[in-house]
Amino acid sequence: MAIFKPPKAIRGGIPICFPQFSNHGPLEQHGFARNRFWSIDSDPPPFPTNSSNKAFIDLILKPSEEDMKIWPHSFEFRLRVTLGPGGDLMLTSRIRNTNLDGKPFTFTFAYHTYFSVSDISEVRVEGLETLDYLDNLQNKERFTEQGDAITFESEVDKIYLSTPTKIAILDHEKKRTFVIRKDGLPDAVVWNPWDKKAKAMADFGDDEYKHMLCVEAAAVEKPITLKPGEEWRGRQELSAVPSSYCSGQLDPQRVLQGS
Numbered sequence: 001m002a003i004f005k006p007p008k009a010i011r012g013g014i015p016i017c018f019p020q021f022s023n024h025g026p027l028e029q030h031g032f033a034r035n036r037f038w039s040i041d042s043d044p045p046p047f048p049t050n051s052s053n054k055a056f057i058d059l060i061l062k063p064s065e066e067d068m069k070i071w072p073h074s075f076e077f078r079l080r081v082t083l084g085p086g087g088d089l090m091l092t093s094r095i096r097n098t099n100l101d102g103k104p105f106t107f108t109f110a111y112h113t114y115f116s117v118s119d120i121s122e123v124r125v126e127g128l129e130t131l132d133y134l135d136n137l138q139n140k141e142r143f144t145e146q147g148d149a150i151t152f153e154s155e156v157d158k159i160y161l162s163t164p165t166k167i168a169i170l171d172h173e174k175k176r177t178f179v180i181r182k183d184g185l186p187d188a189v190v191w192n193p194w195d196k197k198a199k200a201m202a203d204f205g206d207d208e209y210k211h212m213l214c215v216e217a218a219a220v221e222k223p224i225t226l227k228p229g230e231e232w233r234g235r236q237e238l239s240a241v242p243s244s245y246c247s248g249q250l251d252p253q254r255v256l257q258g259s
């Protein structure tokens with residue numbers, strides 16, 4: 001049901017929310033970066049990532065004059081997309097303040113990752129239990145998660161705070177676990193629109209909420225400020241591992257704590 005027509009972002013995949021996450025600020029929802037065409041960065045400044053044995057592409061986004069009217073700052077946003085031999089996907093963002101007027105800028109950020117799941121009612125998220133979160137469905141009020149792993153039986157839109165660097169999504173029915181590893185991104189947004197909101201979205205099938213879950217590595221609660229010349233980095237790595245959680249062969253704690 002996604003609509004592949006610019007300038008709106010395509011629903012699905014990993015939209016990049018920058019310079020604003022959601023409606024946490026005056027800009028359009030999720031900022032403008034997800035609605036822009038990026039260029040290939042043919043000669044990026046080197047940075048230490050382990051890209052040997054992996055395929056990668058470097059992309060760059062710089063603000064247009066129109067963007068500068070919305071957000072009056074000059075920046076270079078470099079994105080390296082790396083694919084490992086086992087299918088692991090790594091995204092590394094480097095955002096640099098290139099303002100010539102000496103002004104710092106402040107932003108929030110998220111990798112708005114859509115995961116495909118067999119049945120949302122059978123999915124568990126491990127790594128967020130007992131954490132504090134801001135509930136977008138309750139005026140961004142702060143609560144503390146109780147109990148075990150997160151499961152789903154209604155609409156959810158929460159920003160978990162100070163999360164571990166590793167989060168797992170266990171798909172019982174598909175016997176598959178997605179592992180998210182992140183760096184520089186302390187928060188994790190968990191979103192499923194459920195039936196009513198799904199129906200209200202033009203680019204979202206009425207029943208598609210049953211087969212998706214967004215878990216988004218993010219920096220929202222504490223916005224990031226960069227002075228001219230400063231650079232921020234935020235990394236997310238995704239991998240899928242076979243799991244048979246239901247038969248007890250794979251202990252979710254081992255997924256979280258193992259390498």
Ligand SMILES: O=P(O)(O)OC[C@H]1O[C@H](O)[C@H](O)[C@@H](O)[C@@H]1O
Nearest residue numbers: 022029030136157189190191214
């Ligand atoms: O519909 P979009 O602009 O893509 O946003 C989709 C969702 O993104 C995030 O997960 C937010 O927390 C939600 O409040 C929002 O509904």
